[in-house]
Amino acid sequence: MRLKIFSLVTTGILVAACANTQKATASSEEKVIAETPADTTVFHSPYERQIDSILGLMTLDEKLGQLNLPASGDITTGQAKSSNIAKLIKEGKVGGLFNIQSAQKIYNVQKIAVEQSRLHIPMLFGMDVIHGYKTTFPIPLGLSSSWDMNMIEKTARVAAQEASADGINWTFSPMVDISRDPRWGRISEGNGEDPFLGSKIAAAMVKGYQGSDLTKDNTILSCVKHFALYGAVEAGRDYNTVDMSKVRMYNEYLPPYKAAIDAGTRSVMASFNEIDGVPATGNRWLLTNLLRDQWKFNGFVVTDYTGIPEMINHGVGADLQDVSVLALKAGVDMDMVGNGFLTTLKKALDEGKVTIDEIDTAVKRILQAKYELGLFANPYKYCDVNRAKTEIYTKENRDFARKVGAASMVLLKNQGHILPLKKEGTIALIGPLANNAVNMAGTWSVSTDQEKSIPVLEGLKEVVGNKAKILYAKGSNLSYDKTFETNATMFGKTIPRDGRTDKQLLDEALAIAKKSDVIVATLGESAEMSGESSSRSDIEIPKAQKDLLEELLKTGKPVVLVLFTGRPLVLVDEAKTVPAILNAWFPGSEAGLSIADVLFGDVNPSGKLTATFPRSVGQIPLYYSHKNTGRPLQNKEGKFEKFRSNYLDVRNEPLYPFGYGLSYTTFKIDKPQVDKTVIDVNDTMTITTKITNTGNYDGAEVVQLYIHDKVRSITPPVEELKGFQKIFLKKGETKTVTFKIAVNDLKFYNKDLDFVYEPGEFEFFVSDSSTGTFTNTFTVK
Numbered sequence: 001m002r003l004k005i006f007s008l009v010t011t012g013i014l015v016a017a018c019a020n021t022q023k024a025t026a027s028s029e030e031k032v033i034a035e036t037p038a039d040t041t042v043f044h045s046p047y048e049r050q051i052d053s054i055l056g057l058m059t060l061d062e063k064l065g066q067l068n069l070p071a072s073g074d075i076t077t078g079q080a081k082s083s084n085i086a087k088l089i090k091e092g093k094v095g096g097l098f099n100i101q102s103a104q105k106i107y108n109v110q111k112i113a114v115e116q117s118r119l120h121i122p123m124l125f126g127m128d129v130i131h132g133y134k135t136t137f138p139i140p141l142g143l144s145s146s147w148d149m150n151m152i153e154k155t156a157r158v159a160a161q162e163a164s165a166d167g168i169n170w171t172f173s174p175m176v177d178i179s180r181d182p183r184w185g186r187i188s189e190g191n192g193e194d195p196f197l198g199s200k201i202a203a204a205m206v207k208g209y210q211g212s213d214l215t216k217d218n219t220i221l222s223c224v225k226h227f228a229l230y231g232a233v234e235a236g237r238d239y240n241t242v243d244m245s246k247v248r249m250y251n252e253y254l255p256p257y258k259a260a261i262d263a264g265t266r267s268v269m270a271s272f273n274e275i276d277g278v279p280a281t282g283n284r285w286l287l288t289n290l291l292r293d294q295w296k297f298n299g300f301v302v303t304d305y306t307g308i309p310e311m312i313n314h315g316v317g318a319d320l321q322d323v324s325v326l327a328l329k330a331g332v333d334m335d336m337v338g339n340g341f342l343t344t345l346k347k348a349l350d351e352g353k354v355t356i357d358e359i360d361t362a363v364k365r366i367l368q369a370k371y372e373l374g375l376f377a378n379p380y381k382y383c384d385v386n387r388a389k390t391e392i393y394t395k396e397n398r399d400f401a402r403k404v405g406a407a408s409m410v411l412l413k414n415q416g417h418i419l420p421l422k423k424e425g426t427i428a429l430i431g432p433l434a435n436n437a438v439n440m441a442g443t444w445s446v447s448t449d450q451e452k453s454i455p456v457l458e459g460l461k462e463v464v465g466n467k468a469k470i471l472y473a474k475g476s477n478l479s480y481d482k483t484f485e486t487n488a489t490m491f492g493k494t495i496p497r498d499g500r501t502d503k504q505l506l507d508e509a510l511a512i513a514k515k516s517d518v519i520v521a522t523l524g525e526s527a528e529m530s531g532e533s534s535s536r537s538d539i540e541i542p543k544a545q546k547d548l549l550e551e552l553l554k555t556g557k558p559v560v561l562v563l564f565t566g567r568p569l570v571l572v573d574e575a576k577t578v579p580a581i582l583n584a585w586f587p588g589s590e591a592g593l594s595i596a597d598v599l600f601g602d603v604n605p606s607g608k609l610t611a612t613f614p615r616s617v618g619q620i621p622l623y624y625s626h627k628n629t630g631r632p633l634q635n636k637e638g639k640f641e642k643f644r645s646n647y648l649d650v651r652n653e654p655l656y657p658f659g660y661g662l663s664y665t666t667f668k669i670d671k672p673q674v675d676k677t678v679i680d681v682n683d684t685m686t687i688t689t690k691i692t693n694t695g696n697y698d699g700a701e702v703v704q705l706y707i708h709d710k711v712r713s714i715t716p717p718v719e720e721l722k723g724f725q726k727i728f729l730k731k732g733e734t735k736t737v738t739f740k741i742a743v744n745d746l747k748f749y750n751k752d753l754d755f756v757y758e759p760g761e762f763e764f765f766v767s768d769s770s771t772g773t774f775t776n777t778f779t780v781k
Helices: 002-011 019-035 048-055 060-066 085-090 103-116 140-144 149-165 185-189 195-210 246-253 255-262 284-294 310-314 320-330 340-350 356-372 385-391 395-408 456-464 482-487 502-514 543-554 572-577 591-599
Strands: 096-098 124-127 223-227 267-270 300-302 410-414 426-430 469-473 518-524 559-564 580-583 667-669 684-693 699-709 720-729 734-742 760-767 776-780
Touching (some): 085 103, 195 246, 195 255, 246 255, 300 356, 320 340, 456 518, 469 502, 502 543, 543 572, 667 699
Parallel strands (some): 223 267, 559 580
Antiparallel strands (some): 667 684, 699 720, 760 776
């Protein structure tokens, strides 16, 4: 009976029944249509006839309702809270809802929309499914360090499978902001500093979420964010201003968004920052000229949380109506929590500040998304409670998460081949993050059952079994500063502060260290020390933990630092003194097992950094593909040179560069060979090299191709990533790696923002990181 009632909408039978209601708002709409020129926006959709039929039945309030996206109230961020949701849904004043989960709850809410509202239009249900749903994978910055596109796409596929089984049909992911400032907490949610790699990951994530057919019940809408440039906020401070040239935008920051659009993402989220003095949420150049006119995006745009009212603080509108008008005219289709479209656009329409065509176009885009998801055919397609029982947090998914967690880790140092550890003797596991399940999944893991995550202590014990003895001590609190620790352990991700004194904690740790053969120190950031609203001006390990590490090193026992972090950290002290450093990021729900697999050599680490680790916070922003200066540093030893571009007090180069990561084995990459040294616009050049595993372990290496345009009309970067392959080799094995380069791969946006290639000489190298030396040249005619 429910579906029969609902199907009336799609057949148009309700037209007569709704005629009288439609007359109630016709006079206001007709007045505006007569006085205001129609919007020139062209709307095309395979569902256009059905959408127009529904649109003809809608009152103005119902149209504005489709543009309204309140929160369920289960999880809130920002400045606003929603209430009285059920009443609004019955009145047709809600187009979607987010932060509600479980197939049963969503069924109950969808039932209100479908059976109790006048037009029975189904709703979208969104959630921040950022790096997994119940089964949680490494934070995106960690995931990107795997450099494995098939694996990354599969993580999104698993996330979509689980989320859709629990009622969710829309995720606010992928986040593809390029960031070169690790002070910004949200660097943890992105893919690092490089637009080429970031573009590949953006496309893989979109494909993973949306699959090849959105009408299937295990696919969900993706939402690329934050559009645009959010990763370049000044001073690394969240929500701050962004100001850059269009040339930099197009060449360095926009490509991953464009890649997500080209991959077919059906929604885009506007960012909090301003661009050219206009907030992104109200920026017509960004949301219409660029996104729709240039890039041909035909999905819908949603604001970030309270993005519309926040434009008042930016100073581009006096009140909510002002900024709501600005957002609609810019190209925003859905208002997340701001309540501006629902409450002010009717008055703005009467005053001629917006047109009915502008409102209708936004409504059409929301309805189109619902058709694409198949919600008009079956509004309850995501509400099968039996799926939730069998498809969420399965053993298969958890085993995959364990594998992904291990593949994302980056071995930063391994002096004396301390790693891998032997499964024997006595191992001291020390640190505030050693036995804490709720911090293992990292930031923006809102749907994870945090308590089910595997802490390091449990993982090590399971992997070694009875072959070795594990002793545990906390060693220190997260920080000496209680207030800082409270701020850094929010959303239930606490690290209970120990009631003992700092000395008592340290004494306990040193006592078990003396009984042990090796020390594993699990230190770094808590999950919420990175992520939204978690900017840091000091990006070293907190002092309490540094002091603990120093005392552990004094014991003379071998020390392995397992580093938890959501950003590149300043690790100069640790790099000098600690024999082995494994950057685990936040590995996800199976964290302890993933870490144990790598520590004991069951998995050979193969991760590579996708964001540069600086020596000092004063070097930031620091990234590999920088421009050269007229006075570059000449020596390679980092010595100070007067009247050259360098610092008095620190070397220019990073501590750990982009693309860097060690293995338990060693690899030899031969000088690349080319099939031609001159190419023209129709040619493709083949670059081949051989890689050999010269060590004692099977392992994987990421072979990276970097190219430098020696002379062009605008200054080129010193090098750019143009290709990569992750290659697995057994010990002693040799494989051939092939890269194809076409002229199109060498294009860039010039000063006129034309996408062009220019004839000239290029140089390149193939290496295991961005610090290789140019070995070959070719010429473009």
